[in-house]
Amino acid sequence: MDARILDELRAIVDGRGLISSPEELHTYECDGLTNLRVMPRAVLLPTSTGQVQAILRICHREKIPFVARGSGTGLSGGALPVENGVVISLARMNRILEVDFPNARAVVEPGVINLDVTARILHNEYFYAPDPSSQSICSIGGNVAENSGGAHCLKYGFTTTHVLGLDVVLPDGTLVHLGGKALDAPGYDLAGVFVGSEGTLGIATKIILRIVKRPECVRTLLAAFPSTNEAGAAVSGIIAAGMLPAAIEMMDNLAIQAAEAAVRANYPNCGALLLVELDGPLAEVETLMTHVNEICLSNGASEIRLAQSDAERALVWKGRKAAFAAMGRISPNYIVQDGVIPRTSLPQVMGEIVRLSQEAGLRVANVFHAGDGNLHPLVLYDRRIPGQEEAAEALSSNILELCIAAGGSITGEHGVGEDKKKMMSKMFAEPDLLTMQRVRNAFDPLQLSNPTKIFPTPRLCGEKPGKYTPHPLESSGLAERF
């Protein structure tokens, strides 16, 4: 990228909004997936939709790839910069533009922090439902890109359920309005396609959110089980009884130990812990909580606690939400995995994970959104021991294969990004992926918007090898392949 283009970009963002010195660029060379790093050519920090449009027009004219970035908390490398590309950080577009209580809508810029939306509307007893564990630092724009979930999406749905409309700057700089404040705008549901497209279809600069009235009461129950099998059976029992809790979370013994070490949530020391949250009208919740209690007991719960106050509830959740970071207390290094299985295959998949873990000689801690089968196995290892990192990566990826084999998914909420694109062709057939690419071409024919993410490059990298054809040198006996 020559200096003339940099000057042009600098002029758009007022000088202050362009970073190009190598020492400052280091901050942006990775996101939450820190083992992959690429130095961008420049980082731009626009403050308005107009500036984003102007930047993308230049990128389009010069065919410069770009990567949008929110808070950089993503765990799949979705905001990993692209060689010779620019990063467009939306951090300065962080205003809550409008709160409309009568219509239960909030209009925000992409850089607004998830939890700040709830903070702004709490006084009127409303909240913004999607609650990824990183909600105190992650941005709504990033949530839109990843279609973020969280513990409470079991009942309340994902980001996509709560995004009604978007202002999107397409990769050629055109501004389009997708969806809107009212439902069912005529035409294709392109807002539905955009949410979860991991930054590959353009940049959202304004987002219309649905906000939700807080329930009359919330009750959180903590139950200790001998192992994940009994806890899993209790989950099935709750679902089979026709209940839809706000959240059902499970942690295994290793995860409990780590969370205890980190935040002292006062969890019982047991094989598996179940956290069940019910919300709604008081009379309803109290009746159902009695059932949950019975179901847990009949499935072998050794101890059951009901959080008695908001403070106790907060502490229970603090342990769960801190679980990933807490692994640092029990292991020098760890890989966070994110896979989904049909809930009923939990015992079988857990058994397989134990087997794989023993074979690899590595510990695996498990944290689940058990209600919807979203697993977060954490593979623990020590980078200083030669070969362990590779073994951990192999184990982590084998766990994903278990998820696919069980009829699940390679990602429930962290996204494909750079990290899992290799796995896409194991989950989808080629026509499926080509069809998605056709949709992408409609938005981004030049493939400038986060171009290297989500989709595998099968022929080149051999992720899905066809019939093996030997190289001519092999056929002629001049080379060998090992």
Add this chain to the structure above:
Amino acid sequence: MDAATPSQPATLHSSFRYKLISFIGPEHVRATSAVDAIVGVQPKVLVAPGNERELAEVLRLSNEAGLAVIPSGGGTKRCWGNPPSRADLVLSTARLNETTEHAWADLTVTVEAGCTIQKLQEALAEHGQRLALDPLWPEKATVGGVLSANDSGALRLRFGALRDLIIGVTLALPDGTLASSGGKVVKNVAGYDLPKLATGAFGTLGVITRAVFRLHPLPRHTRSFTVATSTGEETRRFVQAVQNSKLAHTALQGRFESGISPLVDVLFEGTEAGLSAQEAHLKILAETSAVTEASPEVWKARQGLWSFTKPESAALAKFSILPAEIEKSMETIAKSAGTRRLQWKAVVQATGIGWLRLEGDAKDLRVSLQELRELFERSAGSLIVFYRPAAMPAIDTWGGAGDAFPLMKAVKQQLDPRNTLNPGRFVGGI
């Protein structure tokens, strides 16, 4: 898009018909009659493939032959949409009608597109579950048709629309591709969300052959109440009070009619103890308005709008407005209809989605619908005309798609470049 379309053959070429018969079987290929007409346009042949591979192959052959294909489920919404610019072959999903997999313990179901909603619900009920959706004419409407038309009823307030219930889809594309996206688990962010793209696409991008849905338990108990309000202002206050309360109501709708006081229906689902507590709370919110226990039939009011005695002088439209503007919108409708002495009746859900029937002089219907569309569009809403009498001057079904329309055309161009599927029936001539 039209450039790629060859001139329309007067009748289907006999060799093409022979090809179809040879692999679908003669009993599944038949000439059409007047009842198969699509918004007044007569297709030539109806083909009912026996599985999704066959369906994709018929679609591919038709696409290659330059024929226009009209996907068809139960045919309940055949009058919806603009008249197709061409219609050669009706592609029926009638034989793809099985519930492939009800993973009841995982609360998901995989079902073929031609299965009727009622048949699906009956299968799900065996395990105490349901697809939490109340579309029109469930005994005839199919999964594929309801998805394509994005039809939802009062349950949407609590459970969301089809876009929130569908978790996986398989589409047959005009080039014969069978493409799946989403999956069989509720939580899944791998790849683009094509189930949402197919939902509401009116069969213009691909033919839905299969869908996967998340399910909900059947309610333990349900109770419905009707609150009689005397003015629009009172309706608004009550609806807002309910929406702003801590009640966990499942549905909330207003019924409005020219010259009659509005009624508001509320549905609760849950435990007996919970329902009694909510009933008490509801009565406090209703203040002086009369609250009566209602029959579940009130939730069929939307479908009831379609039972009109004089089809030659009635029009039906779906509209979308901001939820807080229900009162204002009803005044707008009353004024527009009153000026032209039209009778009107509307059912509006608290989500802001409503259905309006207008009756009267055909020309006046057109003027009123056009006026209402402009007014609703001005305040972020829309109005879609799903039925008009033959005597009413033509009106575009959909209204404007805004500045995203070129992008919608680009998506269409990518998936159906020869404009084979439902040509001209959707937004902006797509």
